[in-house]
Amino acid sequence: QVQLQESGPGLVKPSETLSLTCTVSGGSMNNYYWNWIRQPPGKGLEWIGYISYSGTTNYNASLKSRVTMSIDTSKYQFSLKLTSVTAADTAVYFCARENYFLSSGYYYRGRNFDYWGQGSLVTVSS
Amino acid sequence: QSALTQPRSVSGSPGQSVTISCTGTSSDVGDYNYVSWYQQHPDKAPKLMIYDVSKRPSGVPDRFSGSKSGNTASLTISGLQAEDEADYYCCSYAGSNTYVFGIGTKVTVL
Numbered sequence: 001q002v003q004l005q006e007s008g009p010g011l012v013k014p015s016e017t018l019s020l021t022c023t024v025s026g027g028s029m030n031n032y033y034w035n036w037i038r039q040p041p042g043k044g045l046e047w048i049g050y051i052s053y054s055g056t057t058n059y060n061a062s063l064k065s066r067v068t069m070s071i072d073t074s075k076y077q078f079s080l081k082l083t084s085v086t087a088a089d090t091a092v093y094f095c096a097r098e099n100y101f102l103s104s105g106y107y108y109r110g111r112n113f114d115y116w117g118q119g120s121l122v123t124v125s126s
Numbered sequence: 127q128s129a130l131t132q133p134r135s136v137s138g139s140p141g142q143s144v145t146i147s148c149t150g151t152s153s154d155v156g157d158y159n160y161v162s163w164y165q166q167h168p169d170k171a172p173k174l175m176i177y178d179v180s181k182r183p184s185g186v187p188d189r190f191s192g193s194k195s196g197n198t199a200s201l202t203i204s205g206l207q208a209e210d211e212a213d214y215y216c217c218s219y220a221g222s223n224t225y226v227f228g229i230g231t232k233v234t235v236l
Contacts (some may be wrong), residue, residue: 067209111177
């Protein structure tokens with residue numbers, strides 16, 4: 001059974017950098033796309049971006065200037081860095097796997113998120 | 127990208143059916159058959175309930191069904207049960223390898 005687990009500081013000061021890591025267990029990282037999604041307290045979900053198993057990234061345009069994602073498949077981990085944080089970045093941060101399917105020998109992205117971490121609350125406050 | 131529009135809340139009695147709408151634009155919901163739905167209980171991670179507009183992952187009860195017409199997707203829960211009380215979010219592929227979520231709908235079982 002695939003499991004994802006977020007880890008990182010729960011408190012970050014304004015203007016500093018938020019850093020989170022997601023550890024994957026119970027399955028391979030190959031061929032999948034690994035996403036970060038956040039949820040401010042009492043609000044809805046916001047897609048932050050993804051990093052592929054090979055290191056390709058794509059970010060939400062609204063956060064692009066502040067986001068960096070990296071991956072270390074040998075450690076079964078991928079990470080998120082968000083710079084210059086403000087109170088508006090206070091949220092539960094989820095890591096999630098985007099699946100894929102095989103058709104006629106080609107891999108196609110599933111365009112949905114089938115496994116999620118439990119979430120990590122990050123509060124931005126001095 | 128603007129969040130997809132969902133009703134803030136819907137409710138129904140046990141055994142009834144409820145439908146949640148998810149309205150986007152011709153650039154997301156209307157342009158791709160990649161709408162998914164997620165169920166989220168309080169303080170829990172979201173769970174995939176529907177993908178590709180109307181497909182159910184293994185283990186999801188067939189009480190949950192999805193559809194799409196134009197720029198609006200819908201999730202229907204038939205035979206509502208107490209454990210269905212949760213928040214539900216739609217999500218659509220929005221092109222250029224990006225995704226957009228709905229604002230979320232709280233389902234209350236009366």
